[in-house]
Amino acid sequence: MKYDFYPNLYQIINQQKNVYNHKKLIIYNDDVFDYKEALNKVDQIINYLLQLKGKSTYVKIQLEHPFDIGIAAFACASAGVAFSFEKELNNLQDKSLLLLDQDLYRDVLRLQPKINQNLKIEKKINPDSPFMYTNNNMVTYKDFLNHIFGKVNRKENVSSAFYFDHDNSVSYYLFIQYLIHALFTRNSFEVVNKRLDYNLDIQSINSASENKKNILFFKPTNNYKTTYMHLWKCLESNYNIFYLNYSTNDIFNDEFYKSIQLKMKRCDIHFDAIIAYELSGIVAYNVFDDATTSQFLLMIDTPVIHHEHEEENDLLKAWTDISKNTKAANSIWEHASKYYYKLTHKESLFKNQYKSIINPLNIPNLRKKNIPMGVFCSNGSNSLEREIYTSFNWESMNELLEFKIKVDCNHSDILNLNNSIMISERLMLQLGDYSEYNKHKENLLKAFK
Known part of the structure; x- marks a missing residue:
């Protein structure tokens, strides 16, 4: 079936507020992503981008904090403006970009937005319009969403932690994929900074x-x-x-x-x-x-x-059965937690991961x-x-x-x-x-x- 349009991500972002007002979307350095506050910031940035629409071909996002990066990407996708994390994009002229760095980000959120009733968010997006630019390649709205839909339909299991490498632009794009996928599946995850020196x-x-x-x-x-x-x-x-x-x-x-x-x-x-x-x-x-x-x-x-192969002892089936029995799952987790000394980054994440079907002991x-x-x-x-x-x-x-x-x-x-x-x-x-x-x-x- 051929689709002439795709729904704007903004609809999904708003729909999920009922979920994430009571649930954590992202955790970073013990800070929790405030979904309600984030939506307000997204709206402010969207309004700013709509004022400039037609003047800028894409937005170059240069922010450090994962929360800010996610908010900026949400706003760009909602406003129908492509974004990139590359330092240079040879196939685009510099005059066509908007540099969304920390200074502009702070200014946009600090100033009272100028509301123009003629500027509205498009409910449907052209599937062939650019969603983001990666390493001089354009990713269309359709390409990106089909990738996410494929992961959702295949019910791909995703780790409860994302390792963010600030020195690698690829990590920024993977983070956006991780974030949107979590949004669609109503999951939570933790961002771990790969630049940690572990205080060795x-x-x-x-x-x-x-x-x-x-x-x-x-x-x-x-x-x-x-x-x-x-x-x-x-x-x-x-x-x-x-x-x-x-x-x-x-x-x-x-x-x-x-x-x-x-x-x-x-x-x-x-x-x-x-x-x-x-x-x-x-x-x-x-x-x-x-x-x-x-x-x-x-x-x-x-x-x-040793983690027995699923074909040898039906591990997936066994853990599916156990996961339905909260008492049994908690009992086994406590046993494992005591012996393995809570090896994952957060005890709560470890517990959820242990009780899930995949890799229950990390x-x-x-x-x-x-x-x-x-x-x-x-x-x-x-x-x-x-x-x-x-x-x-x-x-x-x-x-x-x-x-x-x-x-x-x-x-x-x-x-x-x-x-x-x-x-x-x-x-x-x-x-x-x-x-x-x-x-x-x-x-x-x-x-x-």
Whole structure:
């Protein structure tokens, strides 16, 4: 069927106010998008654009805050004026653009709008009219909406977080797609700034000596530095101990891994070994490569997390059934939340994501590697329900796995005093410190009496 016109997005934006007056559309840095206030701003900018219609071919949006970017895009689409985020567009003359930067944006919202009754929003839009310009390519109104309609009709599952990269213009266009798609499906999402430095900090735990080797511990996912207390005590006389700290719970993404690699590369300390406990071991595993220049990775009770394929155990059906039973879903979420320490950016978003059909545990990706590595594992953390389970089958992921030692204890006891002594001894042997091994063991026994 051929369509001669498309409905103006403005109608959809206004229709959804009944939804988003009681529901969050966007969250950014703990701020919530005020839909009612945003609509007022959209109306003011629309009125301004209608005054200029015919004088400007497109609007170049140069705003920083995601809320402002969304409001500006809503206004442009409603006024029937194409927009772009590119610094330069060779196929358009500069005289035909309107630069909507922070100054103009502030001025338009501050001034009382001049109402011209002859200027009205078009209820129908020519489907072939330009919607936006991306990298010198024109995207028509029809192209954009058909793309969104396709995602909606396919019932595509979308993550509850959008990672915004202010240094990449593509990210701006993807954000607009994400925003319009959320609007059509009445969903909520959080914008996470990719330029976060995660407050990465390599801290010294003991007095450093040039004659000692250096060991770097990754912050555990339970956020308690004291988790390593006994192990540090066992190692401090023979090694310089350092601790990688950070201020994010969103630890399973490539940007975070790259940030750690860059931090370690710029650090003037060579780390002979990296040690990580529980799921921080997955972070260390994904970070560990030539850039880290470390010679060994030791993981303590770090599982390989398996997400059963839907064809093997009907995962989608199982989680669809569970999602209908709020009590059961909450119970399982609490179990997972306790064990996995709320790994996603926001607890509420994690809960919604966990209870949804897809990726209920935000399971991290693991790639096969060949890196020198050892694993200590307990016997108390090997399963979580039927659809998602953990194992310590690291040999399937890494051909250079040098040892896997199972400790007869519960998960919570694997870093107690006795086990820490055993782990420290095995690490010394691994790093080739044979001459100090027996002396070290004797001194430890005396120190802890």
